[in-house]
Structure formats: structure tokens, C-alpha cells
Amino acid sequence: MKITNSIRFFLNIVIYTLIVFCLYYLYSPLNEHPNNKTGSSVQFVYQQF
Amino acid sequence: MLPFSSFEFFIIMAIFITIIALSKYFLKSNYYKHLLVALNILFLAVIFPKPYHFISLILFSYFATYIISDIFKFKNKIWGILILLLPMLLVKFDIRFDFYPFKLNNILSFAGLSYASFRIIGYYMDKAPNEKMADFVSYFNFLSFTPTLLIGPIDRFGRFKTSQDIGFLSINSENFIIGWNSLVKGIAFKYIIAELIDRYWMSLYSIESKEILHLANNMYSYYFYLFFDFAGYSFMALGIGKMMGINVPINFTNPFVAVNPQDFWRRFHISLGDWLKDYFFTPLYMFLTRKKSLKKYPITRQNIALILTFLLMGCWNGFQFNYILSGFLFGLFSAVHNTYAIMCKKKGKDVFFGKMNPKIVKIISIFIMFNLVSIALYIFSGKCPL
Structure with missing residues (x-):
């Protein structure tokens, strides 16, 4: 199926909405998961020193 | 603050990208590297933890490379490599020369030391015996380029310099879109997929459990987590680099x-x-x-x-x-x-x-x-x- 510009535009909107929703879900102060912070690569770097 | 460790880092990068994009209309192309060095110094001096340590490493490696390759002209490069690797080796071997009030290991150990050391060795190995030393500004940019400061990718000086020499010409809408897409991909990989794996898959079973199914779960989840975390970081570095006018090499292409x-x-x-x-x-x-x-x-x-x-x-x-x-x-x-x-x-x-x-x-x-x-x-x- 040929992806036309309008389909691509629509897909972009869906993807960006999903990303924003996920970021809000994961990092919002309302999310009370004990790991509600990130920086895992950075933690790995710190582990080395 | 370390690169990619908080939301503020992205704000700072957005400001840097805006400054470079606007400078395109005011500065000549050959001033690009000077602008880049100013921004890199600004990040190191104001935002990066242990700024003087990193700058000292750059100064040490530049003059050590000059002395080793241009003055003493060591034929066997192994001695040069050992000298240039000295700061990293002291930290890795945990060799302490602590004498009051100096604590050498505290001075030498800082985030990004390993990657910087690999780039330093890369430059030394690539430098031909009679080749002139690179100009200090390009060398400084090569080692301290903000998006790749912490966890690479490990760029080569030749490639970095070629990209830097194109200067403001590479600041255009086409490259911005490529960079933006890479940045979004990296954000999705690192801050969403890796985080979801970490919170909801990797922590399903205790890491101390020796049951075969639990072991398999922990093992596979860690592989996926590591990939999305590390590849995410690399894509973000690539994206921001592209928007700032530097081509950062691709580090991951579906290892599964x-x-x-x-x-x-x-x-x-x-x-x-x-x-x-x-x-x-x-x-x-x-x-x-x-x-x-x-x-x-x-x-x-x-x-x-x-x-x-x-x-x-x-x-x-x-x-x-x-x-x-x-x-x-x-x-x-x-x-x-x-x-x-x-x-x-x-x-x-x-x-x-x-x-x-x-x-x-x-x-x-x-x-x-x-x-x-x-x-x-x-x-x-x-x-x-x-």
C-alpha cells in the first residue's frame, strides 16, 4: 500500500499523541510507581566509578 | 547535570540549536567551530559536574599527544597509548595516590572518562607520524561535543572534522527533520519502551530467584531493556547532533x-x-x-x-x-x-x-x-x- 502524505500525517499524529500520553503516564507525579524517575544509562556510567 | 539525565537538558539543547540556527545568518561559515566550542565550554563549565576535570583531560591529552608524536616521535605506539590511557587506568585499577589535601582518584574519575579516552586513543592512532597536530578548537569540540559527551557513540576525529568543516551549510530544514525524527525515536526507545520494560517486565521476579522460568524472564527482559535504553540514548545523541550540524555515527541497527x-x-x-x-x-x-x-x-x-x-x-x-x-x-x-x-x-x-x-x-x-x-x-x- 502506498503511504500518501495524508496517511503519513495521520500516522504522525497518532504516534506523537501516543508518545506524549506514555511520557505523561510514566513520569507524571500522579504515577506512584517507586521507579518514577529515569536516567538508567546515566546510572550505569556512575556505577563504573 | 549530566547529558540526557533530566528534562532541563533538552531545554538547554533546544537553546543551543536555536543559537546555532540563528548564527547561520550572522556569522561566516568558518566561525561555526568557534561557536560550537563556546557552547561546549558553556555546557562543561556551567552545567556539567566536575567541569575542570574534563577540560584538564582534554588539555593533558592534546599536549601529551603533541609531545609523544611530534617531539619524541615514539615508533612503538604502545608507550603513547599507555601514557594517554593513564588517567583511565588509574581509575579502573583503582590505584590511589591520595595525599592530603589531594585525592587524585576523585580528580580523575568523572562521567564520560572512558569514552573520552577511547576517542583520544583513536585520534593518536589515526595521526600519521609527519601529520600536523589538529587545531585545538577542533580537538576540543571532538572530545567535548555535548550530545556524545557521556556514552558515545565513539566518533573518529576525521569524520567529526569533515562534518564540522561543512559548518553552517549543514544547518537546514532537511537535516533538522532527520535529526528530529531520530530524537523522537530515541525518546520513545529510552524514556518509554526501556522504562516500561524496567518497571513492568524486569521487576516481575526477584533477581535472586534461581527458578529456570524466572531466570529466563530476567535474562530476556534485560537484553531488551539494555538495547532500548542504550539505543535510545544513541538515537537522541544522533538527532541532537544532526540538528546542531554534526553527523554522529549510527550505533545500533536491530541486533535481535x-x-x-x-x-x-x-x-x-x-x-x-x-x-x-x-x-x-x-x-x-x-x-x-x-x-x-x-x-x-x-x-x-x-x-x-x-x-x-x-x-x-x-x-x-x-x-x-x-x-x-x-x-x-x-x-x-x-x-x-x-x-x-x-x-x-x-x-x-x-x-x-x-x-x-x-x-x-x-x-x-x-x-x-x-x-x-x-x-x-x-x-x-x-x-x-x-
Whole structure:
């Protein structure tokens, strides 16, 4: 199926909405998961020193 | 603040990108590198923890490279490498020269030291004996380019300089869109997929559990987590680099479909694999070729060089048993595959799969490779309870 510009535009909107929703879900102060912070690569770097 | 460690970092990068984009209309193209160095210094001095330490390392490596290669002109580069690696070796071996009021290890150990050391060695190895030293501004930019400061990719000076010399010409809407897409991909990988794996998959079972299903769950989840976390970081560095006018090399291209160890290292942490191949494996293999006792055993030479190369990779991560064992395992996988590939070539047929359908062979190879890598990386993680 040929992806036309309008389909691509629509897909972009869906993807960006999903990303924003996920970021809000994961990092919002309302999310009370004990790991509600990130920086895992950075933690790995710190582990080395 | 460390790169990519908080939301504010992205705000700072947005400001940097805006400054570079606007400067395109006010500054001549050859001032690009000066603007870049000003921004890099600003980040190091104001935002990066231990700024003077990093700047001191750049100054030390620049003048040490000049003295070693242009004044003393060491023929054997191993001495030069050891001198340039000295700060990293002191930290990795935890050699302490603490005398009041100085604590040398506290001065030397800072985030990004390992990657900077690899770039420093890369520059020294690439520099021809009679070649003039690079200008200090380009060298400073090469080592301190903000998006790649912390965890690479390990760029090469030649490639970085070529990209830098294009200057403001590479600041255009086309590159901005490529960079933006890469940045969004990196954000999705690192801050969403890796985080979801970490919170809801990796923590399903205790890391101390020795039940086979729990072990398998922890092992596979760690491989996926590591990939999305690290690849996410690399894509973000690539994206921001592109928007700032520097081409950062691609570091990951779907390692889950690798069919053999060689293929895996062309897909996973590509810049480290290339670095080890060019600056360690090849010189070591040439050295072993000159050894009389190994002259008749080319496969043994290759396998020794492969295992030592991956052991070095393990040691580079730290002198801990899990890093060294995982490095050894990767070396062993490569040596076994190398022997198998040479045997297939000699006999003119596949000595293991015979005349099996190539598509099935590919699927089996991917399955084997995926599991071997999962095991080696699980050991690398230090979370394996066995």
C-alpha cells in the first residue's frame, strides 16, 4: 500500500499523541510507581566509578 | 547535570540549536567551530559536574599527544597509548595516590572518562607520524561535543572534522527533520519502551530467584531493556547532533536479527566494535602473525586475537568478574564462529547445517545468536544469581 502524505500525517499524529500520553503516564507525579524517575544509562556510567 | 539525565537538558539543547540556527545568518561559515566550542565550554563549565576535570583531560591529552608524536616521535605506539590511557587506568585499577589535601582518584574519575579516552586513543592512532597536530578548537569540540559527551557513540576525529568543516551549510530544514525524527525515536526507545520494560517486565521476579522460568524472564527482559535504553540514548545523541550540524555515527541497527557474532557487532554498539577492530584486533593479529611459533596456525592466531579483544572490552567496562566473564564469552562465541566459518569455506559446504533450506538456517542462527547474546549480557548485568 502506498503511504500518501495524508496517511503519513495521520500516522504522525497518532504516534506523537501516543508518545506524549506514555511520557505523561510514566513520569507524571500522579504515577506512584517507586521507579518514577529515569536516567538508567546515566546510572550505569556512575556505577563504573 | 549530566547529558540526557533530566528534562532541563533538552531545554538547554533546544537553546543551543536555536543559537546555532540563528548564527547561520550572522556569522561566516568558518566561525561555526568557534561557536560550537563556546557552547561546549558553556555546557562543561556551567552545567556539567566536575567541569575542570574534563577540560584538564582534554588539555593533558592534546599536549601529551603533541609531545609523544611530534617531539619524541615514539615508533612503538604502545608507550603513547599507555601514557594517554593513564588517567583511565588509574581509575579502573583503582590505584590511589591520595595525599592530603589531594585525592587524585576523585580528580580523575568523572562521567564520560572512558569514552573520552577511547576517542583520544583513536585520534593518536589515526595521526600519521609527519601529520600536523589538529587545531585545538577542533580537538576540543571532538572530545567535548555535548550530545556524545557521556556514552558515545565513539566518533573518529576525521569524520567529526569533515562534518564540522561543512559548518553552517549543514544547518537546514532537511537535516533538522532527520535529526528530529531520530530524537523522537530515541525518546520513545529510552524514556518509554526501556522504562516500561524496567518497571513492568524486569521487576516481575526477584533477581535472586534461581527458578529456570524466572531466570529466563530476567535474562530476556534485560537484553531488551539494555538495547532500548542504550539505543535510545544513541538515537537522541544522533538527532541532537544532526540538528546542531554534526553527523554522529549510527550505533545500533536491530541486533535481535543478528545471525552470528560478527553480524551482531555490526548491529550492536557499532562504534565500539569498529574501534576495537581497528585499534586492537588488527594490530594484535599483525603482532601474532610475526610470532614464529604461531606462523603455521592462522586460525589459532585469529581466535587468540578475538578472545583477547573481547576480554579488553570486558575490562573496559570495569575490572569486575561479571564484565570480564561476559567479555570472554563474547570472545569465545566469535572464536567458535570464526573456526566454523573457516571450516565451511575449506570444505565448500556448511559443516553444521549441511544442505538445509537457507531460510530455516537463518531462523535457527538468529535463535541461537539471540540466546547466546542474552546469556552473555545477563552475566554482564551482574544480576545473574548463578
